[in-house]
Amino acid sequence: AGDGDADLVDTRLLEHRADHPLGDLRRASAPRPRSAHRTRAHHRALAVAGAPGLGHVAPVRGRRAGGRCDRFSAGRAGHDFGRVRRSAHPRGEHHGRAGRAFPDGRPSTHRLRHAAGPARSRIGAHRLAGGPRSRLTTRIAIVGFGNVGRAFAGLLLQKREALRREHGVDAVVTAILTRHHGWARDDGGLDLEALISSPELPLRDSRPLIAVLAADVLVEVSTLEVRTGQPALDHLRDALRSGMHVISANQGPIAHAYRELEALATERSRALRFEAALAALPVFTLARYALPGAKVLRLRGVVDSAANYVLSEAARGVSLARALTAARRLGIAASDTSHDLDGWGAAATAAILSNVLLGSDLRVEDVRRTPITSVVAKQAAAAARRGKRVRQLLTITPDGATVGPATLSSDDPLFAVEGSSMALELETDVAGRLVLAVHEPRVEQTAFALLADLVNVARGGTTNIRSR
Ligand SMILES: NC(=O)c1ccc[n+]([C@@H]2O[C@H](COP(=O)([O-])OP(=O)(O)OC[C@H]3O[C@@H](n4cnc5c(N)ncnc54)[C@H](OP(=O)(O)O)[C@@H]3O)[C@@H](O)[C@H]2O)c1
Known part of the structure; x- marks a missing residue:
């Protein structure tokens, strides 16, 4: 491989x-x-659309x-490593290299077996x-x-x-x-x-x-x-x-x-x-091991913890500024507001997902971003009264990617993503629609x-x- x-x-x-x-x-x-x-x-949850909660892994504390x-x-006295030395270093940095x-590249079996030291x-x-x-x-x-x-x-x-x-x-x-x-x-x-x-x-x-x-x-x-x-x-x-x-x-x-x-x-x-x-979100491991031969066609996701937390709070009537302060206190918001609210963080995620899973050549600056503003925060509160939710939605297709507020109804698999939680929906050619979600992830x-x-x-x- x-x-x-x-x-x-x-x-x-x-x-x-x-x-x-x-x-x-x-x-x-x-x-x-x-x-x-x-x-x-x-709880880290790997769920198939329509069957959320499958595959829970033990909590981490x-x-x-x-x-x-x-x-x-x-140092650790007596710790000993087997060593294989290169005969020449391309940048002449032998000193201190251990x-x-x-x-x-690939080692020969001889080099493996007869390396210097044990x-x-x-x-x-x-x-x-x-x-x-x-x-x-x-x-x-x-x-x-x-x-x-x-x-x-x-x-x-x-x-x-x-x-x-x-x-x-x-x-x-x-x-x-x-x-x-x-x-x-x-x-x-x-x-x-x-x-x-x-x-x-x-x-x-x-x-x-x-x-x-x-x-x-x-x-x-x-x-x-x-x-x-x-x-x-x-x-x-x-x-x-x-x-x-x-x-x-x-x-x-x-x-x-x-x-x-x-x-x-x-x-x-x-x-x-x-x-x-x-x-x-272990999406690359999922793609590598669970989707061999399948093609990822499109992705949708809620991938910025801080943005989602702010919109979840706004739905409860909390102002944008106060919600952002609370997100910072929780340690989930970047010091630069544009990272979360203007969608730069999600745009970076979009470039990674698109280039790795769809094989495209998307640059971060090519992602079309719509910021979360205080007007959007008020829309989130209004949507909540109608039983809907506003989320910072990431959408990736072979034609490009967008990040911005979107109103989701309760039958959307991403509707349930609340607070600092994150989720990603993968639409594939032969493996159906998969939803990968993580509940309130922390640094651990x-x-x-x-x-x-x-x-x-x-x-x-x-x-x-x-x-x-
Ligand atoms: N926090 C999360 O849950 C999370 C989740 C996913 C990904 N990440 C990513 O993980 C990375 C670390 O996040 P964090 O929350 O640990 O950040 P952090 O608390 O701000 O720590 C950053 C560390 O990087 C060091 N650093 C900065 N520039 C450096 C340089 N040029 N050379 C060597 N060290 C340098 C800093 O050193 P000084 O303190 O001396 O400046 C500090 O020790 C970031 O890229 C972040 O986007 C974080």
Whole structure:
């Protein structure tokens, strides 16, 4: 499937893991994270139109960040990775580079078996000897350590044992970079618990280049810049060029350069995953695994949590300004109003969905946007009195995409999407109309989407939907 390394690893993994059902991420008894926000249980629902509620997954619960802690990682003594070195680096960045395997394509079996050090390396992961089940150590660099980055780190701690036991994946974070709050690096594995509970990362001097990090996977969770996708786009380019798989919650790079990144990932036999870019709607996994051979013809959706929350409040008579303030207090609205109310965020989502699922070449600025104004808020209140709902509706067809307020009646599958919930309707040629919904997603669900991508990448998942 386009990832030669993955083929090799998959075969080995399955030898050891033939007894385990794929994708069964059950709740682990591992230590709870010290980060992430306290939240109610949230249900992730995968529902077929006409039969909502099918396929509920166990609720996920998070915790509020703990207090400040001054302890920083001293590294994990004795942690050892198998290493495969490149004879020449295209950009001459040998210094500081540690053991990323096979950056330039499919490795030979000889290279796999006779890598420097103990013969454990693979596609960005390393087999460790001993124990009842062979493991893959996957080294992760995280760019951005805000809400999502910290929630992801917390989830890694929470699920560490389950990932090892159920998926044979030993996830180790070796670097974390931020813009103004320092950075951290330990090639043997950072002490995440200490870092999560500290607002600042320990190192303050100039940040290392992504290409020199000792990581197999880059997790991009830096600030969204919706109009250009930068600098996250360059982070992804650098990571792929230097042999890392990439997993992004950041919509920017995917919305602006999906085709380029996909081509780069394919050329380098790396994985490009971005399920978390749609917060908690696992639409690409659905398309990849549940819709082989089917064609997505059209999409409709309510994909901006903040916009939907504001319109839901407006329907109850709350003013636009007050509803927006409340959305900000909940942490679901961007600081820039245009992101949610003017539809820029939904436009980025439209570009991603259209380019990935419909194979189009849609630019963010091509999406026709109609803003949510105080007039629209009053219309929402009036519609509610008639038993209808105004929603910021995203519509994608092969001819283009629109984002703007639309009045829905109660028989519309998207009518039920209330508050900060999100939903997407896919119309297909042979699989009917499917509705994917998530009830009031929080940052923990975005973190989970990153984790699911990580497990799939570590287990040999491949690039996204198209081009295979
Ligand atoms: N929040 C959600 O539920 C959600 C859902 C889906 C997708 N996302 C996406 O996930 C990403 C992160 O969201 P968030 O809520 O965690 O944002 P956030 O809390 O604002 O955190 C952003 C982090 O990125 C860092 N950063 C910014 N520019 C950087 C750069 N050039 N290099 C390295 N680090 C940089 C920031 O560092 P400083 O603090 O030092 O500036 C901060 O640590 C965004 O792209 C967002 O759109 C979020």
